[in-house]
Amino acid sequence: MAASKAILLLLAALLFVTTRASSSSLEHHEELKLKAAYSKVLVPAPAPPKLPIVKAPAPPPLVKAPAPPVPVIKPPSPPAVPVIRPPSPPPVPVIKPPTPPTAPVVKPPTPVIRPPSPPPVPVIKPPTPPPAPVVKPPTPPTPVSPLPPVKPPTYPPMPPVKSKEDCIPLCDKRCQLHSRKRVCMRACMTCCDRCRCVPPGTFGNRERCGKCYTEMVTHGNRSKCP
Numbered sequence: 001m002a003a004s005k006a007i008l009l010l011l012a013a014l015l016f017v018t019t020r021a022s023s024s025s026l027e028h029h030e031e032l033k034l035k036a037a038y039s040k041v042l043v044p045a046p047a048p049p050k051l052p053i054v055k056a057p058a059p060p061p062l063v064k065a066p067a068p069p070v071p072v073i074k075p076p077s078p079p080a081v082p083v084i085r086p087p088s089p090p091p092v093p094v095i096k097p098p099t100p101p102t103a104p105v106v107k108p109p110t111p112v113i114r115p116p117s118p119p120p121v122p123v124i125k126p127p128t129p130p131p132a133p134v135v136k137p138p139t140p141p142t143p144v145s146p147l148p149p150v151k152p153p154t155y156p157p158m159p160p161v162k163s164k165e166d167c168i169p170l171c172d173k174r175c176q177l178h179s180r181k182r183v184c185m186r187a188c189m190t191c192c193d194r195c196r197c198v199p200p201g202t203f204g205n206r207e208r209c210g211k212c213y214t215e216m217v218t219h220g221n222r223s224k225c226p
Contacts (some may be wrong), residue, residue, distance in 0.1 A: 171188035
């Protein structure tokens with residue numbers, strides 16, 4: 001509807017413009033005739049004003065109205081046909097065949113088992129007694145001779161130690177095989193100075209210097225004297 005109204009307005013505007021243009025052209029023609037009649041007069045007639053050229057407005061583009069959507073009409077669905085089930089046939093009775101008569105069970109005759117005959121008893125002879133051993137009269141024990149008393153080992157007399165200078169050769173001999181000779185010499189000199197004794201040899205024989213030598217210990221409760 002709006003598009004048709006716009007088209008009608010455009011047509012009316014075009015008719016109005018064309019009528020104005022035709023009327024203006026007629027007026028111009030009459031003026032020319034009047035000029036021809038008064039052309040002998042020397043007074044020049046004023047030039048008619050130029051009429052503005054009115055261009056007709058361009059028609060607006062035609063706008064097509066959108067087509068209304070066609071409603072989709074679904075055909076009515078046919079009514080559901082009720083499913084008619086055929087009547088179920090009556091159950092056929094199950095006829096069991098007659099059971100045949102059971103045949104009597106005939107047991108086979110049991111065989112007669114005879115007991116086994118006992119084996120013959122072996123004749124056991126009484127064992128012959130072993131001959132009596134000949135017992136010899138005990139021999140008298142041999143007299144044991146008494147062992148001689150164990151004598152303690154004899155050692156050469158210890159060299160006398162009177163001063164610290166006497167300890168140097170004795171400790172040098174005592175520590176000559178020690179892995180740390182300087183440590184051994186220091187401990188030996190201390191023990192020799194206090195106990196006035198150095199054991200003979202490179203090891204052992206510590207008891208020969210008495211308890212003073214054997215019971216002297218370090219701060220860690222180890223024997224101090226070599």
